[in-house]
Amino acid sequence: MSEGQPALKTLPAIIIGGGQAGVSLSYCLKMHHVDHLILERDRPFADWHHRRWESFAMNTPNWMNVLPGEQQSFAPKATRNAYGTLSDAYTYFDKYFRAVNPPLRLEEVEHVGINRDGSWEVATNAQTYQAENVIVCTGHAGRPLIPEMAKQLPSSVQQLHSSEYKSPDEITKGNVLIVGSGASGVQICEELAASGHFVNVWIAGSGNFTFPWNVLGISTYKLLRWLGAFKLTRESWMGRIMFPKLLRKGDAATPPSPRQLARSYGVRRPGRALAADNAAVHCRGGDVPTDDLTVVWCTGFRATYDFLDVYLQEGILDHEGRPIHRRGVAVGQPGLYFVGLRFQHTFVSQDIYGVGQDAAYVAEHIARRHAVATKSGVNSFSRRTETRIKQ
16 A cells, blocks of 8 residues: 555556455556556445445355455355355455555545546545546445435434444334345344344335245355356346346345245335335335334445546436446546446446456456557557557
């Protein structure tokens, strides 16, 4: 970590974000001998330290949790098919960071703009950098996404997002409603229901599919790998059908399902949350009274790119604020890349299992681009020279 060093001259690449995507990309760029720098506002793998609850369990088995170049097993004391803990994740990511030893500075990126010659200017809260390429690795989980209905609830209702939840001890009311039945929703709901601390526990479903741990005695994840599901790309005919559905409904969750929670713990299922007011949260199958109520919003996140120049945002983001790209290469904006997006190329792109493949592809593209720039005797690219690279 090179915090506090003097400013650098034009760099071949600047990575924004020091999580699993950014550090994986750093490893891949090192393999191509491309100089680069990671800019991270908090700490490496910050989301894992700040946005997980104490009892968090991985949603993928240990054999899937491997970042590029890493030989150390995830949770080595457990079996390959077990599901690791938050402590296992801390240990793994710490060892991976030390093994990669990426050039990283703890600075917050405030603005990214493009110069007339096609190079990039990256301004942080400490200084300004110049770069040939900029790679946004801030992931798909930027800002907590909380429905507008939350504003209609009375101040007596305790509200928190899943990224803020740590344990049942934080819940101050006698009744609790979990909104959202994705991975975070069902895990948090099970912990709250099993604690026995609450009079009523509700889960307002969000339509996420729950797949079983095993099918006919075979691990579901192994079966999906055997069927080729992890190689399914967004460009394939099936991917074009499923991609919009995934964005609308969210990722599939692991057990227990809301139905299983109801059967095992007596959790009540009022259906999807539709609206709220002083009296109740109105759900499709009934109302949840606001009396003595805590609401935990397990409603996901929205990626944010506020640091990108407004002009850039208009050209590279679609009407819903998602990057327009091909396998992480920004369309129409040479030298700009993304790693860690949901379904960036395959269905596992946002997971530990899939981020390495996307990082390797982007790193190779950057290496080719840098080689052409070096051969041309320039530090950056114009649109004219961009045609030398095949995407």
